[in-house]
Amino acid sequence: MKFLVKIIALTAMAMTSTFSVASADDMRIALVVKALGIGFFEAAAKGAEEAAEELGGVKIIYTGPTDTTAEGQIEVINSLIAQGVDAIAISANDPDALVPSLKKAMSRGITVISWDSGVAADGRQMHLNPSSNALIGNTIIKLAADHMPNGGDVAILSASATATNQNIWIEEAKKVLPNYSGINLVATVYGDDLSDKSYREAQGLMSSYPNLKAIIAPTTVGILAASQAVTDAGKIGEINVTGLGLPSEMAGAVDSGATKSFAIWNPIDLGYSAAMLAHNIANGAKTGPGSSIDMGKMGSATLDDNNEAAMSDPFTYDASNIDQFKTIF
Ligand code: RAM
Numbered sequence: 001m002k003f004l005v006k007i008i009a010l011t012a013m014a015m016t017s018t019f020s021v022a023s024a025d026d027m028r029i030a031l032v033v034k035a036l037g038i039g040f041f042e043a044a045a046k047g048a049e050e051a052a053e054e055l056g057g058v059k060i061i062y063t064g065p066t067d068t069t070a071e072g073q074i075e076v077i078n079s080l081i082a083q084g085v086d087a088i089a090i091s092a093n094d095p096d097a098l099v100p101s102l103k104k105a106m107s108r109g110i111t112v113i114s115w116d117s118g119v120a121a122d123g124r125q126m127h128l129n130p131s132s133n134a135l136i137g138n139t140i141i142k143l144a145a146d147h148m149p150n151g152g153d154v155a156i157l158s159a160s161a162t163a164t165n166q167n168i169w170i171e172e173a174k175k176v177l178p179n180y181s182g183i184n185l186v187a188t189v190y191g192d193d194l195s196d197k198s199y200r201e202a203q204g205l206m207s208s209y210p211n212l213k214a215i216i217a218p219t220t221v222g223i224l225a226a227s228q229a230v231t232d233a234g235k236i237g238e239i240n241v242t243g244l245g246l247p248s249e250m251a252g253a254v255d256s257g258a259t260k261s262f263a264i265w266n267p268i269d270l271g272y273s274a275a276m277l278a279h280n281i282a283n284g285a286k287t288g289p290g291s292s293i294d295m296g297k298m299g300s301a302t303l304d305d306n307n308e309a310a311m312s313d314p315f316t317y318d319a320s321n322i323d324q325f326k327t328i329f
Helices: 002-022 039-055 069-083 101-105 133-145 163-180 196-210 220-232 247-256 269-283
Strands: 026-030 058-063 085-092 111-115 126-131 153-156 181-188 212-217 240-243 261-264 291-295 300-302 306-310 315-319
Touching: 026 039, 026 069, 026 181, 026 220, 026 269, 026 291, 039 058, 039 220, 039 269, 058 069, 058 261, 058 269, 069 101, 085 101, 085 153, 085 269, 101 111, 101 126, 111 269, 126 269, 133 240, 153 196, 153 220, 163 181, 181 196, 196 212, 196 220, 212 220, 220 240, 220 247, 240 306, 247 261, 247 300, 247 315
Parallel strands: 026 058, 026 085, 085 111, 111 126, 126 306, 153 181, 153 212, 212 240
Antiparallel strands: 261 315, 291 300
């Protein structure tokens, strides 16, 4: 009898510990995106889930506002603070507006990093850029210029006017414009990473600038909407749509000729790396200039003086390779 009691007690103990490992002890990492419903971020979430599976004992909370505003993200952050998550990895709609709420999160012991679209240095422990900003800025202009042997007018269709990443890339693009003689940037407009607004902004560009030769959209939402607007306007062959897109979303535009080429990095790897970094920093990995933080199968991130690191170079897609990639992301 005594023996049986002992067995029951041991079983109960084992059950308790199994339960705590499986749920309450999980590290909860919130992957906060610019807005829900964007394919690029869904691909990144897939990568974050891969990281969680590899690490074990990690739960990814994929969340974000319904539109690409800082206000929406502040609400999300406040709710994550109230839930007491362990880490927040955010792609920001504004570099400064989120700083007070993210500082509050850090003061409660929550690890905060930004990835994709950054937060100002005092609002996060580190930032992960997808690639070198200067390289992305040059790439988006080169993609347009490569198909404009005689030069001409180009316009930029961006995401939101406060998006950290797009604003930096546009700034870098403007710096290298003088290297592309004959390429004339006539306007920059904002579609807020909403399909319908981006589509209307692309239509507006076509009517305001009748000599437009290219629309450059450094956003996966904008490039897709612009290629649709150009197609619907019957301007394939006249206006080339380029910038940053997902092969899975852009395959039709490449087939139709609305888009000759575009670029992107691997969003799955980016989400995987962001989750790995958030996990390792929450587990005590040191941040600070010069420190190196493990990113699992993606190697490690070495932080610069601004506590930033960059991943890989953007890759260019066109009719020759899009079929190989359109089923991946
Ligand atoms: C959209 C978002 C994201 C950006 C990509 C290229 O999905 O704006 O932040 O990195 O485009």
